[in-house]
Amino acid sequence: MSGALAEAPPAAATDPAETQSCFDVIELLFFAYRDFVSDPDRILTDYGFGRAHHRVLHFVNRQPGLTIAELLDILRITKQSLNRVLKELVEKGFVEQRTGVQDRRQRLLFPTVKGRDLALALSRMQGERIRRAIDRCGEDDRQAALRFLFAMIDENDRDHVARLVYGAGERKGQ
Amino acid sequence: MSGALAEAPPAAATDPAETQSCFDVIELLFFAYRDFVSDPDRILTDYGFGRAHHRVLHFVNRQPGLTIAELLDILRITKQSLNRVLKELVEKGFVEQRTGVQDRRQRLLFPTVKGRDLALALSRMQGERIRRAIDRCGEDDRQAALRFLFAMIDENDRDHVARLVYGAGERKGQ
DNA sequence: TCCGTTACGTCAGCCTTATTGACATATCTC
C-alpha cells in the first residue's frame, strides 16, 4: 500500500508485507483512541477527576451492583489503584457502596443520581463523536467495526465482555 | 437492545436510545485498546521502556526524519514529557538525532538498526493480534473498522493522519 | 545587520495513575 520503510527493509520480520499491512490498524486505533478519550477529559477536570474516575464511573453506571472484584477484572488494575479513585467517587457522592445481600463480604457499587448524570454526560460527549463518525462512514461500518474490535479482545475475555456489553443491567439486589 | 438502566431512566440525556446505542462502541473500544497495548508492554519492560517509549519509537520508525514538532503534534503531549522518553531512547541507542539540512534548528529523528528491530518486534506482536482478529471476522470487517476508526478522529486532524498512515516513508534527508 | 520568531533543550516542581508488598477485618464455607 504505502512506500514506508522501502529504504530500510525489516531485519527480523517473519513476513514484512503482513507486518506492514497492520500499521494502518495500529495507527488508526491509536489516533481514534487518543481523540476518543480527549472529549471527557475536559469535563472531568471540572470535577477534579481523571480518566481513572471516568472508567470506574462508567462501568458502575452501566452495571449497577458491580462488585469490586468484577471491576478489578474489567479495568485490569490493582485494588490499591482502584481504591483511591473509588474512594474519591464515594466521598464526592457519585458512587454508593452497599453491602451484598447474598454475600455480605461484597461491596456492591451503585451510581447515585449525581453519578448517573455525570456518567451520562460523559457518554453523551463520546456518543456525539461516534454519531458523527457513523454519519461519515455509515451504520454498516460501525457494525463491522464492533465485530472487529470484539475480535481484538483476548479470547479468554470475549464471553465476559459480550455479557457485559450486550447483556448488562441491574444484577444484584438491595 | 439491553435492559441496562431500565430502573433508572437517564435524567439529562437528550436521546436515551441513541446514547445507549453508543455504549457498545465505547466499551469495545476500551477493551480492544486495553488488550491491544498489553502485548508490547511485556517486551518493553525487558528494555526498561514503557508505553511512552513505544509510541515514540513506533512513529520515528514509521516516518524516519520526523521532527520534534511533528512528533509532539502526533502524540499530543508536552515537549518536556517527550524529551524525557526521547532522551532515554537516544541514550540507549534506539533513536538517532540529526540536525536538519534545510532548517538547522530542527532535530530529525531516525531509528537505529537496533531501534528498527525493536519497533518491528513490537509491531509484530500487535500484528499477530490483528491477524487473529481478521481470521475471526474477515478482511471486510477490518476495512470497515479502518473507515470507522478514521472517522472517529478529530476532523481537523484527518488529513494529517491520512498522510501519515497511508503516505508515510522517508521524508527528510540525512 | 539587527531583531523578532521559531525549534528545541532543560531545570524545577507537581499531579495522576499505576505498581509491589504487607497486613487487617469481616464473612463465607466446610
Next chain:
DNA sequence: GAGATATGTCAATAAGGCTGACGTAACGGA
C-alpha cells in the same frame, strides 16, 4: 473452629503526564 475469600489500607516507588520559566541556536524579514 479453620481456612479461604472479599475487601480495605498503609507505605514506598515508578511512569508518565503537566505548568512555568528560561536559555540557545537558527531562520527570516525589514
